[in-house]
Amino acid sequence: MCGMPQQQPDRSSPVPGAAPRRLDASMSLLTNIIEHSLDDGYAQAAARRGQVGTSRLPKALGGRLGLAAGLVLAALVVTLGAAQARESAPTVAKERQNLIDRIQTETKSTDQVQKNVDSLRDTVSAQQQAALKQKGDGGERLVELLAAATPVHGPGIKLVVNDAEEASEGGTGGPRESSGFSDTGRVRDRDMQQVVNGLWSSGAEAISVNGERLTALSAIRAAGDAILVDNKPLVPPYTVLAIGDGKRLSTTFQDSADGEYLHVLVANYGIRSSISVQGDVRLPAAPSLILRYAAPDVATPSETPSQKPSKTPSDGRG
Numbered sequence: 001m002c003g004m005p006q007q008q009p010d011r012s013s014p015v016p017g018a019a020p021r022r023l024d025a026s027m028s029l030l031t032n033i034i035e036h037s038l039d040d041g042y043a044q045a046a047a048r049r050g051q052v053g054t055s056r057l058p059k060a061l062g063g064r065l066g067l068a069a070g071l072v073l074a075a076l077v078v079t080l081g082a083a084q085a086r087e088s089a090p091t092v093a094k095e096r097q098n099l100i101d102r103i104q105t106e107t108k109s110t111d112q113v114q115k116n117v118d119s120l121r122d123t124v125s126a127q128q129q130a131a132l133k134q135k136g137d138g139g140e141r142l143v144e145l146l147a148a149a150t151p152v153h154g155p156g157i158k159l160v161v162n163d164a165e166e167a168s169e170g171g172t173g174g175p176r177e178s179s180g181f182s183d184t185g186r187v188r189d190r191d192m193q194q195v196v197n198g199l200w201s202s203g204a205e206a207i208s209v210n211g212e213r214l215t216a217l218s219a220i221r222a223a224g225d226a227i228l229v230d231n232k233p234l235v236p237p238y239t240v241l242a243i244g245d246g247k248r249l250s251t252t253f254q255d256s257a258d259g260e261y262l263h264v265l266v267a268n269y270g271i272r273s274s275i276s277v278q279g280d281v282r283l284p285a286a287p288s289l290i291l292r293y294a295a296p297d298v299a300t301p302s303e304t305p306s307q308k309p310s311k312t313p314s315d316g317r318g
Contacts, residue, residue, distance in 0.1 A: 121287070125149070145206070148215040148286035152206050154243045156281035157250050161195060161262070162237035163187055164270030185270050187236060189222035191262075195240060196220065198258025203249050204242035206283050210234045213286045230287075237272075246277035 128149070144150040164185030196214065199207055207214045212229045219230060226233045242249060253259045254275070265271040 146216070148206065148213045151283060151285050152243060153280055153282040154205075155246045156204070156241060156243040156278050157246050157253075157275060158278050158281070159195065159199070159240040159242070159253075159275045160237050160273065161187055161191070161240065162272040164272065166270065186225065187227070187238060187265075187271060189220050189227045191265060191271075192227060192238060192240075193220050194258045194261050198253055198256050198261075199240065199242045199249070201258070202244075202252040202256055204244045206243040208241045208283045210239055211284060213284055215286050241278075241281050241283060243281050243283065246279075250275055250277055 145152065166185060192209065196207060196209070209220075209229050212218075212232055212234070214229070219228075221228045221231075223233065226235075227238070228234070254263075262271075262273055266273050
């Protein structure tokens with residue numbers, strides 16, 4: 001017996017009286033997740049809900065009375081609010097109508113004031129014209145022309161400048177490069193300044209932009225995206241009329257640096273432009289002139305009316 005090897009116990013055989021070992025004992029974590037997919041807390045809450053029921057209404061008499069009182073109070077508040085809004089509606093409508101009437105009245109008053117201003121301007125202009133004719137030395141017509149105080153007509157050119165068809169598209173750099181403008185397909189005030197200055201230097205005798213006569217004191221500026229000529233907003237297309245020798249004026253302008261600037265805008269940014277020679281161009285007078293210097297014409301006792309010195313009124317460019 002002692003020479004025979006001792007037999008090792010078989011660990012796979014079940015121990016007498018013990019439960020058989022599960023085949024998936026090594027995967028206890030996965031088995032627990034599969035068998036207990038619902039958290040214990042949720043399971044307990046579901047069990048309690050099954051005992052109490054799905055209704056959340058209180059079962060006690062005091063709780064139900066409190067809930068009913070809250071519902072009645074909410075309904076009362078809504079009803080009172082609706083009634084108050086209905087009662088105040090006529091008052092609001094009346095106040096709105098009063099405001100509309102005030103606006104219309106003030107608008108009529110403003111229109112009347114503007115008419116009075118226009119009338120006074122016409123009176124001042126007529127008196128200036130009369131003074132030029134009475135006290136002038138024969139050069140009043142030239143003064144009127146230089147000051148844009150009178151309508152003029154004659155041969156010239158018509159130049160139309162308009163935004164690109166797709167104003168939001170365009171290149172970058174070049175003469176329109178500016179960090180303040182992302183919309184390079186629109187005509188800017190500096191573009192119109194270049195065009196007008198180019199026409200003056202090319203020999204134009206009188207210029208207007210969209211019917212606004214330019215003088216020696218005229219300014220072309222921008223207010224947002226709008227172009228202002230003497231503080232009057234203009235909308236595209238911008239029609240520039242210039243009086244002068246039509247063919248020569250057109251050729252000189254297009255060959256100048258300002259004409260090349262306009263060609264660059266057309267070629268690189270889609271700005272639309274057209275120029276044509278006109279046989280007869282008519283320009284209005286400037287709306288108002290500013291008299292900066294004036295002196296009374298007082299005769300000395302030793303002077304006769306024919307000996308008084310002749311004085312030419314200022315043309316407004318001083």
